[in-house]
Amino acid sequence: MNPVYDDFFAGGAGEERTLRGNLAAYDRLRIVPRVLRATGDRDLRTTLFGTDLATPVLVAPTAFHLLAHPGGEVATARGAAAAGTAMVVSMAATQPVERIAGAGGPLWFQLYPQPDLAFTAALVKRAEAAGCRALVVTVDSPVFGRRERDLRNGFTDLPDGLACENMRDDTGRVRNIEMDPALGWDRIGWLRGITGLPVLVKGILHPQDARLAVGHGVDGVIVSNHGGRQLDGAIATIDALPAVVEAVGGRIPVLVDGGIRRGTDVLIALARGAAAVLVGRPVLDALARGGADGVRDHLRTLTADLDHVMALAGAKRPAELTPDLVAVAG
Numbered sequence: 184m185n186p187v188y189d190d191f192f193a194g195g196a197g198e199e200r201t202l203r204g205n206l207a208a209y210d211r212l213r214i215v216p217r218v219l220r221a222t223g224d225r226d227l228r229t230t231l232f233g234t235d236l237a238t239p240v241l242v243a244p245t246a247f248h249l250l251a252h253p254g255g256e257v258a259t260a261r262g263a264a265a266a267g268t269a270m271v272v273s274m275a276a277t278q279p280v281e282r283i284a285g286a287g288g289p290l291w292f293q294l295y296p297q298p299d300l301a302f303t304a305a306l307v308k309r310a311e312a313a314g315c316r317a318l319v320v321t322v323d324s325p326v327f328g329r330r331e332r333d334l335r336n337g338f339t340d341l342p343d344g345l346a347c348e349n350m351r352d353d354t355g356r357v358r359n360i361e362m363d364p365a366l367g368w369d370r371i372g373w374l375r376g377i378t379g380l381p382v383l384v385k386g387i388l389h390p391q392d393a394r395l396a397v398g399h400g401v402d403g404v405i406v407s408n409h410g411g412r413q414l415d416g417a418i419a420t421i422d423a424l425p426a427v428v429e430a431v432g433g434r435i436p437v438l439v440d441g442g443i444r445r446g447t448d449v450l451i452a453l454a455r456g457a458a459a460v461l462v463g464r465p466v467l468d469a470l471a472r473g474g475a476d477g478v479r480d481h482l483r484t485l486t487a488d489l490d491h492v493m494a495l496a497g498a499k500r501p502a503e504l505t506p507d508l509v510a511v512a513g
């Protein structure tokens with residue numbers, strides 16, 4: 184891949200402390216397995232917002248898939264569908280959501296609420312009409328993170344011929360995605376009013392924000408630091424998860440992303456109370472290397488790895504994974 188795009192996909196904000204920290208935090212955790220639990224008939228199926236999935240591993244929203252592979256987001260969606268899981272389509276996708284929906288698998292739509300409310304409402308309706316089953320509102324981006332690799336490389340725009348296709352307005356012009364520093368909880372209420380879709384907020388790290396999310400009628404929270412691309416120095420997501428799960432108290436599902444690379448990482452996240460996890464960069468790497476089949480194989484391999492380590496840890500179902508199975512390494 185073009186090294187400039189490679190840096191865009193792989194990189195994070197600032198010193199990339201949080202990017203590294205997401206991975207390092209899993210490295211400090213260990214599994215305390217149970218034995219003699221007859222784990223022969225394992226079942227990883229997971230239901231989220233009424234959608235049945237083959238696995239608790241979903242595809243995180245990531246921008247610009249046509250930079251990774253000529254099949255773009257459509258190829259990613261085909262891979263996710265073949266693996267029996269959902270893809271969260273980024274608002275910064277390089278293909279129209281209607282075409283991505285043609286892949287046939289379950290989709291959720293990720294939104295950066297725009298200051299132009301009429302445009303935002305039209306985009307939500309468009310995603311809904313395309314068949315997206317949930318809205319994922321990214322709340323960790325009041326301003327854009329300072330990505331030093333991109334600054335060094337001068338990567339500021341998509342190359343000619345590529346565009347954020349879902350940002351076209353009714354004149355056919357592609358709008359720039361604006362990060363809105365004025366965004367507040369009132370906008371979440373407004374979104375709940377304009378859509379019947381479940382609304383998740385993505386980018387929660389503080390338990391008090393998790394409580395506020397529940398209080399504002401949100402349907403799910405995603406514990407995320409945007410893969411270390413926004414606030415460098417933010418807490419690792421697997422470290423933030425337990426307090427968020429406690430604050431939510433089982434009222435809505437809590438999902439988590441950031442640094443999930445192996446079945447053991449998924450196991451630990453589920454044991455700490457996540458209903459499911461999302462994977463970002465590994466899916467982009469799989470897309471770049473192998474298109475739709477690469478994405479399918481990656482998701483299947485990660486799921487098979489989870490299945491294997493669940494057997495070794497004494498669990499048949501995700502629900503049997505509980506916090507006592509996780510210890511902090513000495």
Ligand SMILES: Cc1cc2nc3c(=O)[nH]c(=O)nc-3n(C[C@H](O)[C@H](O)[C@H](O)COP(=O)(O)O)c2cc1C
Pocket residue numbers: 191192193205243244245246273274275293321385407408409410411412440441442443461462463464465
């Ligand atoms: C190249 C790239 C683009 C991303 N684009 C978006 C985006 O458009 N919207 C969003 O909410 N998150 C975006 N994210 C963040 C991911 O949804 C997710 O939080 C993060 O990648 C998870 O960490 P991981 O890459 O370690 O799995 C992006 C991440 C990457 C790596």
Ligand SMILES: CCCCC(=O)C(=O)O
Pocket residue numbers: 246275360409412
């Ligand atoms: C305007 C594109 C935003 C993509 C994004 O969220 C990311 O690169 O992390």
